[in-house]
Amino acid sequence: MINAVGRELPEKIGSYVVKPYAGPSQKIEAEQTVCSRRKPSKRAVAETKLMPDLKAAIQACGLRDGMTISFHHSFREGDHIVGQVLSTIKELGIRGLRFAPSAVVNIKNPSIVDFVKDGTIDRIQASGIRGELGDAVVEGLELAEPVILRPHGARPHAIETGELSIDVAFIGASAADDFGNCTGQVGPNACGSLGYSFIDATCAEKVVVITDNLVPYPCVPISISQMYVDYVVKVDQIGDSAKIGAGAARRTKNPRDLLIAQRAADVMAASRLFKDGYSFQTGAGAISIACTDFLAEHTEKAGIQASYALGGMTANIVEMHKKGLVRTLLCSQSFDAVAARAIVDSPNIIEIDNSMYANMFNKSCALDKLNFGVLGALEIDVDFNINILTGSNGEMMSGIGGGPDVADGADISIVTLPIVRGRIPSVVNKVFTCCTPGSSVAVVVTEAGIALNPKHKSYEMLKEDLQKAGIKTVSIEDLLETAYSLTGVPKPIETTDKITCIVEYRDGTVIDVIRQIKRD
Amino acid sequence: MQTAKLKRTSLYVSGASPINMIQAAFYNEDCLVYDLEDSVPASEKDAARLLVYNTVRYHRPANKYVIIRVNGIYSEYIDEDLEAAVRANPDAIRIPKVEYKEEVIRICQRITEIETAAGMEVGKIEVWCNIESYLGLINAYDIATADPRVVALALGAEDFTASMKSHRTKEGLEIFYARNALLTACRHAGVEAIDAVFSDINDVEGLKEDTALTRNLGFDGKTCVHPRQIDVVNSFFTPSQKEIKYALRVLQAVEEGKLQKKGAVTLDGSMIDKPMELRARTTLAQAEAAGINVGEELL
Numbered sequence: 001m002i003n004a005v006g007r008e009l010p011e012k013i014g015s016y017v018v019k020p021y022a023g024p025s026q027k028i029e030a031e032q033t034v035c036s037r038r039k040p041s042k043r044a045v046a047e048t049k050l051m052p053d054l055k056a057a058i059q060a061c062g063l064r065d066g067m068t069i070s071f072h073h074s075f076r077e078g079d080h081i082v083g084q085v086l087s088t089i090k091e092l093g094i095r096g097l098r099f100a101p102s103a104v105v106n107i108k109n110p111s112i113v114d115f116v117k118d119g120t121i122d123r124i125q126a127s128g129i130r131g132e133l134g135d136a137v138v139e140g141l142e143l144a145e146p147v148i149l150r151p152h153g154a155r156p157h158a159i160e161t162g163e164l165s166i167d168v169a170f171i172g173a174s175a176a177d178d179f180g181n182c183t184g185q186v187g188p189n190a191c192g193s194l195g196y197s198f199i200d201a202t203c204a205e206k207v208v209v210i211t212d213n214l215v216p217y218p219c220v221p222i223s224i225s226q227m228y229v230d231y232v233v234k235v236d237q238i239g240d241s242a243k244i245g246a247g248a249a250r251r252t253k254n255p256r257d258l259l260i261a262q263r264a265a266d267v268m269a270a271s272r273l274f275k276d277g278y279s280f281q282t283g284a285g286a287i288s289i290a291c292t293d294f295l296a297e298h299t300e301k302a303g304i305q306a307s308y309a310l311g312g313m314t315a316n317i318v319e320m321h322k323k324g325l326v327r328t329l330l331c332s333q334s335f336d337a338v339a340a341r342a343i344v345d346s347p348n349i350i351e352i353d354n355s356m357y358a359n360m361f362n363k364s365c366a367l368d369k370l371n372f373g374v375l376g377a378l379e380i381d382v383d384f385n386i387n388i389l390t391g392s393n394g395e396m397m398s399g400i401g402g403g404p405d406v407a408d409g410a411d412i413s414i415v416t417l418p419i420v421r422g423r424i425p426s427v428v429n430k431v432f433t434c435c436t437p438g439s440s441v442a443v444v445v446t447e448a449g450i451a452l453n454p455k456h457k458s459y460e461m462l463k464e465d466l467q468k469a470g471i472k473t474v475s476i477e478d479l480l481e482t483a484y485s486l487t488g489v490p491k492p493i494e495t496t497d498k499i500t501c502i503v504e505y506r507d508g509t510v511i512d513v514i515r516q517i518k519r520d
Numbered sequence: 521m522q523t524a525k526l527k528r529t530s531l532y533v534s535g536a537s538p539i540n541m542i543q544a545a546f547y548n549e550d551c552l553v554y555d556l557e558d559s560v561p562a563s564e565k566d567a568a569r570l571l572v573y574n575t576v577r578y579h580r581p582a583n584k585y586v587i588i589r590v591n592g593i594y595s596e597y598i599d600e601d602l603e604a605a606v607r608a609n610p611d612a613i614r615i616p617k618v619e620y621k622e623e624v625i626r627i628c629q630r631i632t633e634i635e636t637a638a639g640m641e642v643g644k645i646e647v648w649c650n651i652e653s654y655l656g657l658i659n660a661y662d663i664a665t666a667d668p669r670v671v672a673l674a675l676g677a678e679d680f681t682a683s684m685k686s687h688r689t690k691e692g693l694e695i696f697y698a699r700n701a702l703l704t705a706c707r708h709a710g711v712e713a714i715d716a717v718f719s720d721i722n723d724v725e726g727l728k729e730d731t732a733l734t735r736n737l738g739f740d741g742k743t744c745v746h747p748r749q750i751d752v753v754n755s756f757f758t759p760s761q762k763e764i765k766y767a768l769r770v771l772q773a774v775e776e777g778k779l780q781k782k783g784a785v786t787l788d789g790s791m792i793d794k795p796m797e798l799r800a801r802t803t804l805a806q807a808e809a810a811g812i813n814v815g816e817e818l819l
Contacts, residue, residue, distance in 0.1 A: 255748050259747070420542065447546040486542055
């Protein structure tokens, strides 16, 4: 069958029944109540939650072959928890687990691929599997079923519908007390918001908090409450603080990226929605960080204040807040050390549940009020569809993140990317992997020009506003022609029939699949 | 109708860097200078020449004044550089370290020979001369008037200060005389004057101060050493309302003169010559480039 972005899909992939993507924001009303595996449990007063080591905690949870385990990825490439837990599970001889972190970042020591090869893990679900694991998967790494990739907003939905049912959640925390109250905001390895773990804490059958900073009861602040936590383990090191985020990310000096960032900020400032009380999400890539700076300049010049910034926070968004340019930061993730430690200092920087951020099946989510969302992309095509996962050779370059959620939720979604990267075009005729449908993309900003999507809900408004501001636009076809004139038309990536990844949209439907890359 | 091409900013891009050559076309510089000289190592000269030739000939960026800077007049590369540069058909060829008018005459003759051999329109390619020594400065007027192809002189401050045994400073007092002398020669010769680069790419405030001086002295543009400098420099070449109004009056007088079939046109008692008309068109083009709507009928 063919879905609404023209992707050919089978009706079933193993036991997975494909619900094809059917168009913008397909809200599926469910009859069932929200699923949670959490059980009432009366604890004897003398009974301790503090386990001597990971092995004891895993055994106490009753982890068995075939179960599902989860993690958050807020420690980024500095994470030492995933490796320690999987190594302990392997030692215990438990096999065939479903590995379901919020995302897999590029953890190399130990290698996640090795845990697949030795049978500890045989299924994976995440928002992304960037790095060694992702590359191995698209090359055909043997798993019991294809990897399911979901945007940030879809993961809590999958958990609440029971599609992703978590047996044991392992939650890393930079401070915790012996009853399991914990946070990521303080301690030597602070990672900031634990927004991804709230849903795991409330819905998993067993919850283990892992920290290297055991503090006297009660831990302050409390991000995740003791009432969800079964066991606490103190380990020597939960992460490498230098890799978690050593400081504020430096603003890029790349003139091309600065040009794109400036143009994206100019587009926002030209919009009639750019007024006192506007809201934005800019993100953490090089272009995004620079764009935040330019947006701050526009905001200051206009003498206005944004009502809130959303999603992943960076040092320069915190700086905007301190200058009074944005009233509130709704922080589902902290991208650097400054942002990680800022939450405790200001009552208007709020750690939020990732589900509150982006889950469209909540009674509402914060994205529903967002004016401007800035997104990165690896490729965009003439239908404005976005690929944020796979590179020019089909390799796994990134995770889906919250991009599809932000594009759909924001009034004006702005995709920023260079039209070519090295010898590779970023504007293409058809993206290799569709992650975000073009119908939800308002505008694409490149160094070669700005193209509006005539099919977007904000098209007429934005066209009028940009014309009024004297901002010139080109068509997406013009950008394609420029890109191809520089690089030539790339040869299509050849694949086998084997589906390695299922790419879900924010509504739980399938927007695309990734087939195994054919190599000579 | 003849139009004035803006020359507020000239960005050098190395002929040895394909990535930078691709990206350079997307910035807001008026003039894009593909460099075969200082930025290209000796081992890369052949490859850079071929790359620049192909880029200018077949992938010429739209809406840019395209220049090729060749290697020095006495270098071993100049013959092959000129052969490739002329056949690539840029708007101009930029000659480094010019010191005598005879050098310009010789280069221009060679350009004519190549144009003729290639069946190209003779005389279309313009020439910019870089003035980078005290000798070049002393002879600036002779250089500017050596051949009708010469349309601009550009000051190269680093080599100039070296030839003077002076020290380069951010404030630029050591090149103050050179700036004025070059401008005087250019104005007298009726060619454009391009100011030297501001070298510290991280000092935006310094660049602003330096460009304010560039503009106030009367230069037509400035060479940029990095894309990040372009928008700052361009912003200093936004004409005032008074300048725009005067330019509109000049062009209106020219149009009226044409309608009335007058040979000579005057405004406020002064005759309007071709350079005045071009200057007026440049002023309006600068205003348009800065987003000021001046109306289209006279452009």
